[in-house]
Amino acid sequence: DIQMTQSPSTLSASVGDRVTITCRASQTITRWLAWYQQKPGKAPKLLMSKASSLESGVPSRFSGSGSGTEFTLTISSLQPDDFATYYCQQYNSSPLTFGGGTKVQIK
Amino acid sequence: QVQLQESGPGLLKPSETLSLTCTVSNYSISSGYYWAWIRQPPGKGLEWIGTIYRSGNTYYNSSLKSRVSVSVDTSTNQFSLNLDSVTAADTAVYYCARQRVGFYDTFDVWGQGTMVTVSS
Numbered sequence: 156d157i158q159m160t161q162s163p164s165t166l167s168a169s170v171g172d173r174v175t176i177t178c179r180a181s182q183t184i185t186r187w188l189a190w191y192q193q194k195p196g197k198a199p200k201l202l203m204s205k206a207s208s209l210e211s212g213v214p215s216r217f218s219g220s221g222s223g224t225e226f227t228l229t230i231s232s233l234q235p236d237d238f239a240t241y242y243c244q245q246y247n248s249s250p251l252t253f254g255g256g257t258k259v260q261i262k
Numbered sequence: 263q264v265q266l267q268e269s270g271p272g273l274l275k276p277s278e279t280l281s282l283t284c285t286v287s288n289y290s291i292s293s294g295y296y297w298a299w300i301r302q303p304p305g306k307g308l309e310w311i312g313t314i315y316r317s318g319n320t321y322y323n324s325s326l327k328s329r330v331s332v333s334v335d336t337s338t339n340q341f342s343l344n345l346d347s348v349t350a351a352d353t354a355v356y357y358c359a360r361q362r363v364g365f366y367d368t369f370d371v372w373g374q375g376t377m378v379t380v381s382s
Contacts, residue, residue, distance in 0.1 A: 251323075254307070
């Protein structure tokens, strides 16, 4: 199984900050990586696929990069609506696996 | 737009079978896409459980494979999850979701989730 490791697990930031979340895969997944945003009591929302392809309607302040085993999700200027937990997911091989999550909280 | 809704018992006793159904609206399952179950224990991360295609082809997480089955009923536009011999470790929010193109794909549409508690 491919293990997905996210860091940090919790991140404290202020509105307007640039935020970066890292996701590492235990083996190469080329660019088969997705990012999700989850708010309390809600289902995850797909933000990005293929490491850097933004879903329709997702603000451009979100961006993704990486390939192989190391990936990043960046929020260029944190907005109040962005305080949430973010998960990465690999879909290179079965079982499909998620990272442990990064909670972005208000500083 | 496509909508998914989970339904099923919210409380089970240990050793019972968890049975959930996902009803798909505004899209016919028989037209395509792959359909999945994912769970999230309280305060924890996401775990993919299994996926089914309209043909009935299934894919399961090996960690649960001996206890899980996913089925599809195109006549009712629903797919279902059965998980045998549940324990407290199976307590979680269970989500159904759509996989966009194939099995090796993202989950682009999700149900709201249903909480299942296993307790004696």
